[in-house]
Amino acid sequence: MRRVRALLRESIATARSSRVASIVTIVMIAGMCAAVLLTTGRTVGAEQAVISTLDSAGTRSIVIRAEADAGLQADVLNRIANLEGIAWAGAFGPAVDATNALNLDGMRVPVRLAYGADLDDLGIRTGVGVPGEAVWGSPPALDQLGLSDDVGSLVTTSGLDYAVVGSLATPDYLRFLEPLAIAPQAEQPDAPLSVLVVIAARPDLVAPVSQALLSVLAVDDPTGITLSTSESIATLRALIEGQLGSFGRELVLAIFALTGVLVAAILSGLTALRRKDFGRRRALGASRGLIVALLLTQMALLSITGAALGTGGALIALTLIGDPLPGLPFVAAVAVLATAVGLVAALAPALAAATRDPIRELRVP
Amino acid sequence: MLEARGLTFGYERDRPIIVGWEARFEAGEVVAITGPSGRGKSTLLYLLGLMLKPFSGELRLADVEVGTMRDADRARLRASQFGFVFQDAALDPTRTVLDNVTETSLYRDADLRADQIRAQELMEQFGVDLRARAKPGQVSGGQAQRIALCRALLNRPRVLLADEPTGNLDPASADVVVGAFHDHAATGAAVVVVTHDPALVARCHRRIEL
Numbered sequence: 001m002r003r004v005r006a007l008l009r010e011s012i013a014t015a016r017s018s019r020v021a022s023i024v025t026i027v028m029i030a031g032m033c034a035a036v037l038l039t040t041g042r043t044v045g046a047e048q049a050v051i052s053t054l055d056s057a058g059t060r061s062i063v064i065r066a067e068a069d070a071g072l073q074a075d076v077l078n079r080i081a082n083l084e085g086i087a088w089a090g091a092f093g094p095a096v097d098a099t100n101a102l103n104l105d106g107m108r109v110p111v112r113l114a115y116g117a118d119l120d121d122l123g124i125r126t127g128v129g130v131p132g133e134a135v136w137g138s139p140p141a142l143d144q145l146g147l148s149d150d151v152g153s154l155v156t157t158s159g160l161d162y163a164v165v166g167s168l169a170t171p172d173y174l175r176f177l178e179p180l181a182i183a184p185q186a187e188q189p190d191a192p193l194s195v196l197v198v199i200a201a202r203p204d205l206v207a208p209v210s211q212a213l214l215s216v217l218a219v220d221d222p223t224g225i226t227l228s229t230s231e232s233i234a235t236l237r238a239l240i241e242g243q244l245g246s247f248g249r250e251l252v253l254a255i256f257a258l259t260g261v262l263v264a265a266i267l268s269g270l271t272a273l274r275r276k277d278f279g280r281r282r283a284l285g286a287s288r289g290l291i292v293a294l295l296l297t298q299m300a301l302l303s304i305t306g307a308a309l310g311t312g313g314a315l316i317a318l319t320l321i322g323d324p325l326p327g328l329p330f331v332a333a334v335a336v337l338a339t340a341v342g343l344v345a346a347l348a349p350a351l352a353a354a355t356r357d358p359i360r361e362l363r364v365p
Numbered sequence: 366m367l368e369a370r371g372l373t374f375g376y377e378r379d380r381p382i383i384v385g386w387e388a389r390f391e392a393g394e395v396v397a398i399t400g401p402s403g404r405g406k407s408t409l410l411y412l413l414g415l416m417l418k419p420f421s422g423e424l425r426l427a428d429v430e431v432g433t434m435r436d437a438d439r440a441r442l443r444a445s446q447f448g449f450v451f452q453d454a455a456l457d458p459t460r461t462v463l464d465n466v467t468e469t470s471l472y473r474d475a476d477l478r479a480d481q482i483r484a485q486e487l488m489e490q491f492g493v494d495l496r497a498r499a500k501p502g503q504v505s506g507g508q509a510q511r512i513a514l515c516r517a518l519l520n521r522p523r524v525l526l527a528d529e530p531t532g533n534l535d536p537a538s539a540d541v542v543v544g545a546f547h548d549h550a551a552t553g554a555a556v557v558v559v560t561h562d563p564a565l566v567a568r569c570h571r572r573i574e575l
Binding site (some may be wrong): 002017132280281282284286288347 | 411436449455459468469473476477507533544
C-alpha cells in the first residue's frame with residue numbers, strides 16, 4: 001500500500017512538473033471524449049429516442065383475439081407460463097358494457113374480466129375490494145363514468161354490480177382496449193377469453209414467441225383466432241439499431257485511433273526530452289518495471305482527468321442544446337475506453353524509456 | 366566489501382574497454398581511481414555500481430556475486446546498498462532540493478517521512494538545509510554537489526561511488542565533499558572515487574591507476 005501511495009505521489013509530482021505536456025494530454029483526452037459524445041453520443045441519443053418511440057408503439061407486443069365460439073380459455077396462461085422469452089402476459093374476457101350505478105343513463109364503458117399473474121404490473125393492488133368484484137379503470141374510463149375520485153359503483157347491462165376501487169395507468173400495449181376498465185379475477189381455468197396480450201422479452205423474439213403461442217392456444221375453432229404482432233416494427237427497429245450502431249462504432253474507433261496516435265506521439269516526445277531524467281532514475285535504483293509503472297500511472301491520472309472533463313463538458317453541451325443524452329452506460333464506456341486508449345498509447349513510450357541504457361542517457365548533455 | 370575479479374566490459378562486444386580488471390575495496394577506505402581520459406574510468410565506476418553488466422568476470426559485494434544478477438535485483442541493490450555522486454550532480458531541475466535528496470526513497474520502498482527527517486539532518490550537516498524548498502536551478506554548483514552528496518548518503522550505502530565529484534567545485538566546497546567521504550568510510554563503508562584532482566587523490570587512502 002505504501003508503494004502504491006508513493007507511486008501515486010511521484011506520478012502526480014512528475015505530471016505537475018511537466019505541466020505543458022500534462023495539459024496537452026488532458027486536453028487531447030478530453031477532446032476525444034467530447035468528440036465521441038458530441039458525434040456518436042448524439043447519434044446514440046437519437047437512436048435511443050427513435051427506438052423508444054418505436055417501442056412505445058409496441059414493438060414487442062403480440063395480441064390474440066378470439067371470437068366467442070373459438071373456445072379460448074384462461075388456462076392458456078398456465079401453458080404460456082412455461083414458454084421462454086415472454087416478459088408479460090395477460091388475458092381478458094369479453095367486454096360487458098357498464099354504467100355508473102348513480103347515473104344509469106350516463107356513458108357506457110366496457111368492463112372486462114382480467115386474468116394473469118402479471119396484472120400487478122399495471123398498478124393494481126391486490127386485496128383491495130371484494131375479490132372478483134373490484135374494478136380498476138383508466139383515467140379516460142373513469143372520466144366517462146363520471147368517477148373523478150376513482151371510486152364508485154358500476155352496473156353492467158347484464159345486471160352485475162362492481163365496485164370501482166382505483167385507477168390504473170394503461171401501458172402502451174393495452175391502449176387498443178381504451179377506455180379500459182378491468183375486474184381482476186382469481187385463477188379460473190375454463191373462463192372464456194376474447195383478448196390475450198403477450199409481450200416478448202425482446203423485439204427479435206416476437207416471431208418465434210408468436211409461433212409458440214399458436215401451438216399452446218388449444219382452441220376448439222382455430223378459424224376464430226386472429227393474431228396480430230408488431231413484427232414489421234420490430235424488423236425496422238433492428239434495422240435502425242444495426243445501421244446507426246455500425247456508423248457509431250466506426251466513428252468512435254476512428255476518433256480513438258487518431259487520439260491514441262497523437263497521445264503516443266506526445267508521450268514519445270516527452271520521454272525523449274526526459275531521457276536524462278529516466279537515466280538518473282535508473283542509475284539511482286529505479287527498476288525498469290518502476291519506470292513503466294510511473295509513466296503508466298501518470299498517464300492514467302491524466303487520462304482520467306481528461307475523460308472526466310471531456311464527458312462532463314460534452315454532457316453539459318448536449319443538455320444546453322437540448323439534444324438527447326446517450327445514457328450512462330455509453331458515457332461510462334467512452335470514459336473508460338478513453339482512459340484505456342491513453343494507457344495503451346503510453347505503453348510503447350514507457351517501455352522505450354525503461355529499456356534505455358542509463359549511462360548513455362546520463363551522458364546526454 | 367566489494368571485489369572485482371577479471372572484469373571485462375565494452376560498449377561493443379568486439380572492442381572491450383576494460384579487460385580482466387581486478388581490485389578489492391575494503392570497508393573503511395577511500396580509494397581513488399585515476400588515469401588519462403578515455404581509459405574507461407567512469408565506465409568502470411558504473412560497472413562497480415551495477416549499472417552495467419560485465420561481459421565476463423565477477424563482481425562480489427560482501428562475498429555475494431552481484432554483477433550478473435538480473436536487472437531488477439541489481440536495481441534494488443543500487444537503491445539500497447550503493448550511493449552515487451555524479452560529476453554534474455544530476456539533480457532533477459523540476460523538483461525541490463528536498464525531493465531530490467529523498468528521490469531514492471521510492472526505489473527502496475522506504476518510509477518517506479523517515480527519509481525526509483534524515484534528509485533534513487544531512488542537509489543541515491552540509492549547509493544546504495535553507496535551500497530545501499528551492500529548485501536545483503536556484504542553487505550554486507557547489508551547493509548542487511552537496512545536495513547530490515546528501516542524496517547519495519540518504520540510504521547509508523555500503524558502497525559510495527563518486528565520478529569526478531570535485532571537478533566543478535571551489536576548494537572550500539571540495540573540502541566539504543572529501544571530508545564527507547572520509548566520514549562515511551569511517552562508518553564502515555567503501556568509498557570509490559574517479560578523479561583527476563591531485564588534491565583529492567592525495568587525501569585518499571589508496572590510488573588505483575587505470
